Amino acid sequence: MNNLNPYSGVSHRSFYVFLRHYDVFMKTLSTSLIPPFLDPLFYLLGMGYGLGSMVSPIKGMTYVEFIAPALVASVIMTAPFFECTVGSFVRMHFQKTFDAMIATPVSIEDVVTGDILYGAGRALLQGTAIFIVIMFFGLVKSPLALFIIPLCFVLALAYGPIAMLYTSFIPAINYVDYFFTLIITPMFLFAGTFFPIEQLPIWAQKVAWFMPLYHTVNIARDLNVGNFAGIWDDMLWMVVCGLFFYALALWRMRKRMLK
């Protein structure tokens, strides 16, 4: 195994790790399937129609039209973030599932990748649920918006590694709280989800630009109105961000587990 190339430990066996998570998910299907539909519904009603009735149109969109695609974008972030912090840490630390897996031809890089794939799978499920809800409310403006669904999976692949990198550092589960408070909440509120980043002071706009969620929201909003051409610079940023954190997460997890 080449130590200088962090990707070299990844193989097709990561799919078996994904399958393990999928099996467990299927066992708890009845409880995992309903909340993804209810959460966005409440946001849409409360923020979109409730709060939105007091907000003037943004860039030619009503407020509810403005936040609807951002709600899809936000679960592309939160689903893998949750899975690759709480989910992965519990398996690594408490259940020793990582240990059991890497005593087989599965490598630690395969385990990390399998968890990231599964996080993306959760984003696909939850993103699709929200898409169905906003479609039901007539908030989907173009047939091209359907591309958001596969992109839920693809874009979520960039978020799993960030969470996995954080998980590779923490000694105890309660440290996950910092991740939620310092990473998830600011992104959720300030990355152009509920108001355009132009409302922020210049320095904060610059910070917001570096947030992956800002680009994910842009992509979702562009696709929702059929602006396919507008997504590519944001896509490029997501790819670069994803590959960067993926490499770091692989390297760090190997260091943590095999010592």
Next chain:
Amino acid sequence: MNPIITARSLVKKYDGLSAVDHIDFTIHEGEVFGFLGPNGAGKTTIMKMIYCYVPPTAGQLLVNGLNVVKSPRGVKAILGVVPQEDSLDPDLTVYGNLITYSRYHEVPGAEARERANRLLEMMSLTEKRNVIIENLSGGMKRRLLIARGLINNPIILILDEPTTGLDPQARHLVWSKLKELKNSGITIILTTHYMEEADRLCDRLVMMNNGKILDKGSPVDLVRRHIGKEVLEVDYVDDALVGEIRTALGDKFTIDHYGDRVYVFTDSAHETASRLQHLNLKAVSERKASLEDVFLMLTGRTLVD
């Protein structure tokens, strides 16, 4: 006898401290090989180096001709690993654990189902097939860990303290399963700090302390070389008593004292006892020499935490 695992000058250091300190050993195909020693002796570290969980600091470790550093996937493919800690998947059933694990080893589906059923039968777990892990007893978990370790038809089975924490019944059941396995010809490597376990199961073993090998050989050979046939034990009163015993027996005998007992290593405890009758010794017991005597002699009876 083909060597299947060879370690040459194997070292593992943590923050400058040697957990495993320049160790050499060779394990042959088809034997049961034991690593015996107290907690912290380095046994588990060696196991983890064999199954590529802990990278060696220095030295060479070959498993079936493959270097553990260069070909971890190849090494792990031929191993069955039964770790000390329960690493069963609590989100899955007994059967689900075996099937999921078989996928990591890329055992084809039909073959995996057949093996899972056969292993459950072999480990007396068939009626627990659809039970979740939480509801298994300690002994059942250990048997399932062994079954899981066998799902890929390994050439070598590694057992790290297979009976630690089990009650006597569960321990004897695990021993009888391991005896069956031994007869099937698989190479078994185990660590233990139970001398009785090593005595019952191991063809050959090494005794370890502080990351070093103190001695190696078959259990019988080790006992005969270091202790002799039998041991006479009496209550310790004071050093004067030890001196009196030494005077009565002469230099031929090894006499040792630790804790509240004095030990005389001999070929006939009964005959030796009769020579000490005039001392009016208390709580005299005559017994066969064991690996524990060897172990205590070699480690110098230092207290290990």
